[in-house]
Amino acid sequence: MTNNTPKVTIVVPTYNERENLPQLVQALEQLELPGLNLLVVDDNSPDGTGQVADELTTTSSLPIRVLHRTEKNGLGRAYIAGMTQAMDEGADIVIQMDADLSHPSSVLPIMVQALTTTDAAMVIGSRYVPGGSVAEEWAWHRKLLSAGANLYVNAILRLGVKDATAGFKAWKSDTLRRIDLSTIESGGYSFQVEMNYRTVQRGMRIVEVPIRFEERVEGASKMTMAVQLESAKMPWKLRFGK
Ligand SMILES: Nc1nc2c(ncn2[C@@H]2O[C@H](COP(=O)(O)OP(=O)(O)OP(=O)(O)O)[C@@H](O)[C@H]2O)c(=O)[nH]1
Ligand SMILES: [Mg+2]
Numbered sequence: 001m002t003n004n005t006p007k008v009t010i011v012v013p014t015y016n017e018r019e020n021l022p023q024l025v026q027a028l029e030q031l032e033l034p035g036l037n038l039l040v041v042d043d044n045s046p047d048g049t050g051q052v053a054d055e056l057t058t059t060s061s062l063p064i065r066v067l068h069r070t071e072k073n074g075l076g077r078a079y080i081a082g083m084t085q086a087m088d089e090g091a092d093i094v095i096q097m098d099a100d101l102s103h104p105s106s107v108l109p110i111m112v113q114a115l116t117t118t119d120a121a122m123v124i125g126s127r128y129v130p131g132g133s134v135a136e137e138w139a140w141h142r143k144l145l146s147a148g149a150n151l152y153v154n155a156i157l158r159l160g161v162k163d164a165t166a167g168f169k170a171w172k173s174d175t176l177r178r179i180d181l182s183t184i185e186s187g188g189y190s191f192q193v194e195m196n197y198r199t200v201q202r203g204m205r206i207v208e209v210p211i212r213f214e215e216r217v218e219g220a221s222k223m224t225m226a227v228q229l230e231s232a233k234m235p236w237k238l239r240f241g242k
Contacts, residue, residue, distance in 0.1 A: 005034045005035045006035050006092035006093050006112070006116060007035045007037070007090055007091050007092045007093070008033065008035045008036050008037070008091070008092070008093045008095065008112055009037050009038070009039055009086040009089070009091035009093070009094050009095065010028065010036070010037070010038050010039070010095040010097050010108075011039050011041060011079060011082035011083055011086055011094060011095065011096055011097070012024065012038065012039070012040050012041065012082075012097050012098070012099050013041045013042075013043075013075055013078035013079060013082065013098075013099070014040055014041065014042045014043075014045060014049045014050075014053065014099045015042070015043050015045050015049070015072055015222055016045045016046065016047045016049060016219055016220070016222075017045070017047075017049050017099035017100060017218075017219055018045070018047045018048055018049045018052045018219075019217070019218035019219060020099050020100045020101055020216070020217055020218050020219060021040070021049060021052055021053060021056065021099050022052065022056065023101060023217065024097075024099055024101060024105070025038065025056050025060050025062060025064070027101070027105040028062055028105055028108075029060060029061050029062050030105075031105060031106075031108060031109065033108060033109055033112070035092075036062065036108075037062065037063040037064070037065075038062055038063070038064045038065070039064075039065050039066075039067060039082050039085060039086055039089075040053040040056075040064065040065070040066045040067065040099075041067045041069065041078045041079070041081060041082035042066060042067070042068055042069065043069045043070075043071060043072040043073055043078060044068065044069060044070055044071055044072070049099075050066065050068055053066040054066055065085075065089075067081060067082055067085055069081065073187070074187035074188040074227070075188050075189050075191055075222075075227075076184065076186040076187050076188055076189070076190070076191030076194075077187055079096060079191055080181050080182075080184055080191075083096075083171075083176060083181060084181055084182075086173075087173050087176060087177070091173055092172070092173055093112060093115055093116075093170055093171065093172060093173065094170075094171045094173060094176060095108065095111070095169070095170045095171070096167060096168065096169045096170075096171075097167075097168055098167055098168070098216075100216035100217060100218070100219060101214060101216065101217040102168075102213055102214050102215070102216055103125060103167070103168040103211065103213070103214075104125075104211050104212060104214070107125055107168075107209060107211050108170075110209050111123045111125060111170040111209055112170060114170075114207050114209060115170055115171075115172055118207065119205055120172075120205050120206065120207035121171075121172055121174075121175040121199055121204035121205055121206065122169060122170065122171050122172070122175055122199055122204070122206050122207075123169065123170040123206075123207050123208070123209060124161060124163055124166045124168070124169050124206060124207070124208045124209070125166060125168030125169065125170075125208075125209060125211040126161075126162055126163035126166055126208035126209060126210055126211060127146075127163050127166065127210075127211060127212075127213045128147075128150065128162035128163045129162050129163070129208045129209070129210050130210065131210030132162075132163070132208075132210035132211055132212065132213075133210075133212045133213070134146070134212075134213045135212070135213060135214050135215045137215040138215065146165070149164075149165050149231070150162070150163065150164050150165060152232075152235070153165065153193050153235050156235040156236060156239055157193070157196075157197055157200075157235050157238060157239055159193075159196050159197065159200050159206075160200065160206075161196060161206050161208060162208055163208060164192075164193055164196055165189070165192055165193060165231075166192065167189075167192055168211060169192075169195075175199065175204055178202055178204070179195065179198045179199065179202070180198075184198070185234075185237075186230065186234060187230065188226070188227040188230050188231065189223070189227050189228075189230075189231055190230050190231040190233075190234035193231070193234055193235060193238075194234060194238060197238050
């Protein structure tokens with residue numbers, strides 16, 4: 001890492017998050033974490049999130065860049081483009097975070113510290129380790145689906161992590177280079193599981209720190225049936241495919 005202060009790039013994919021993004025930026029500004037900067041990856045959101053992001057690049061005290069993509073192409077594809085750009089721009093640490101304020105920014109310093117002071121290759125902001133939780137507003141069937149998805153994924157892939165589907169993660173850039181992002185197959189949310197699998201396959205260590213996962217503040221979920229189907233198939237494909 002360079003000069004002891006690592007360059008920490010948060011990659012935030014957005015699709016129709018115009019109400020949430022300014023609030024997220026404000027929370028990140030307040031952290032005053034040295035080396036912190038933000039890369040927004042917007043898939044040409046119809047609600048104008050891309051323009052909101054552009055405006056934030058001039059008004060925020062945080063360094064912000066916006067990667068504009070032409071169409072909605074799935075969470076996995078947005079992350080691969082964003083993480084690749086972050087590494088090209090010299091990030092030492094790359095963080096994945098949702099725009100909808102579900103992920104507590106207050107835990108970011110702890111995740112960064114875990115990466116810089118231990119041999120962890122990646123840190124998960126985890127709902128399912130002691131001290132972690134999901135918002136009470138979550139309906140019982142959603143809690144069941146989330147817990148079930150974790151059992152399912154771990155039964156097939158034996159990842160050895162409690163929160164295998166989490167979307168709040170901090171990566172050493174070295175880990176991402178070893179994973180070879182360009183060959184990741186997932187288009188949608190199964191990206192999270194595929195990335196964990198690659199990490200474990202290459203013998204690298206994943207550490208989990210507890211978070212409380214909040215209900216999204218504004219806007220609607222982008223979870224679709226097609227996305228869930230891909231997520232259901234991906235563990236089998238990873239385990240038994242070629
Ligand atoms: N650029 C881009 N961003 C996406 C896409 N799909 C989802 N996102 C973003 O990825 C993040 C996670 O999506 P969410 O809809 O919050 O998924 P979720 O957290 O499982 O669902 P909720 O709990 O209902 O919010 C959000 O910041 C979304 O705006 C996509 O196709 N392209
Ligand atoms: Mg969300």
